Amino acid sequence: MTASADHLKAMLNAHAAGDDDRFYSIALQVAAKSARQGHTRLAGELREVIEASRAEKIGRQSTPTPVVQPRGELASLLTADYPATQLTDMTLAESTQTALEKVLHEQRQRGRLERFGFVPVHRLLLSGPPGTGKSMTAAALARELGLPLFTIRLDGLISRFMGETAAKLRLVFDAAAQTRAVYLFDEFDALGADRASSNDVGEARRILNSFLLFLDQAPAESLVVAATNHRRLLDTALFRRFDLAIVYDQPSTSQAIEILRRRLAAMDTSEVKWADLSALTEQLSHAELVKAAEAAAKRAILGGSDAIDADHLRDALNERHLLRHA
Structure with missing residues (x-):
């Protein structure tokens, strides 16, 4: 018999506990033991089944299963x-x-x-x-x-x-x-x-x-x-x-513009000339650029518009620079 009684018991315990990683680890041990005993074909088939099962599980896993909070x-x-x-x-x-x-x-x-x-x-x-x-x-x-x-x-x-x-x-x-x-x-x-x-x-x-x-x-x-x-x-x-x-470094000019565009994807930015804002993005971090984009977006929304005003975005970027040197 390829799998020892200890292996089988351990696999059953892992399955009952929902510990997939341990289950697969023991299964791989069984495959390795098969190979050492000369059952190379069986060992190969076991490994293929394990890898296919793991890949299928990853494909099905859209959100993580919650665990108990640390106690x-x-x-x-x-x-x-x-x-x-x-x-x-x-x-x-x-x-x-x-x-x-x-x-x-x-x-x-x-x-x-x-x-x-x-x-x-x-x-x-x-x-x-x-x-x-x-x-x-x-x-x-x-x-x-x-x-x-x-x-x-x-x-x-x-x-x-x-x-x-x-x-x-x-x-x-x-x-x-x-x-x-x-x-x-x-x-x-x-x-x-x-x-x-x-x-x-x-x-x-x-x-x-x-x-x-x-x-x-x-x-x-x-x-x-x-x-x-x-x-x-x-x-x-x-x-x-x-x-x-x-x-990690500060974003390049092109990366900074991309950060702004991503954060404002839900807004109308058709009137924004991004190249004109390049100089204002220099030395700002990812977090600072996001905050500037959010400030401009909230100003537009509270003003009853879904369109970003380029001047508002420029003001928000200037404000981040002022805060850096405050």
Whole structure:
């Protein structure tokens, strides 16, 4: 018999618990055992059935199935969300788009990679100025993979009492091992700052060493995403621990216009001469451009029109520049 009694029991338990990932993982173990026993044809057929079943499940999965909100101490460390943002909703540099599509492709083909002893990209470091789309990227990855987004609350994680932060970090990474999701450490420099620059070097080193250890052991089923506005503040030991580091920049002129057009897609923009606004978009972040577009749209709507007045949009962009220098 190809499948051992332990394999069969484990598969039944996984099926009863609705844990598809574990079910498929055990099924692949059975296929591997068949191959070792010389049943190569059966092993190949099993793998084909597993991959076809996984692909069909992904095709049927239009929205993620809700999970229970974090409870107990985890409730003070994580906030759970099911984002609606898709990767196609974002205006990104071509290199960034390509990198994120690679992450999604490897995650979707996780089973195939694991058959050959490899794991998909699952530890990401995102850096760049505020408002350039780092947190939105984590949301888009969660949406594309049909996973919840768990954002780590640094105010609950970082404690002034020695040893508590490391213990709370363990809780977060234990959750990542038990519940497949995207885990976002936003404003990551508060946790991963250069140990030599801290006033409490000993404690900072211990916290960072704990994080590095847990990150090394992070399961490939979950994505761990760290986002920072201050890449230069991070400890150098961090960079080699992440599978992929993506740097975000302010949008180019063409990207800025595309961001405005996308946000105003529901409005009549036929009278807007986009080229005339190019200079006003310089140095504005993705978030600032969105806010300018929304301000112009609300002014039009409250004035009883669905048409964007170019002057109103120009005023809104100028206002964002004034706020930057306030």
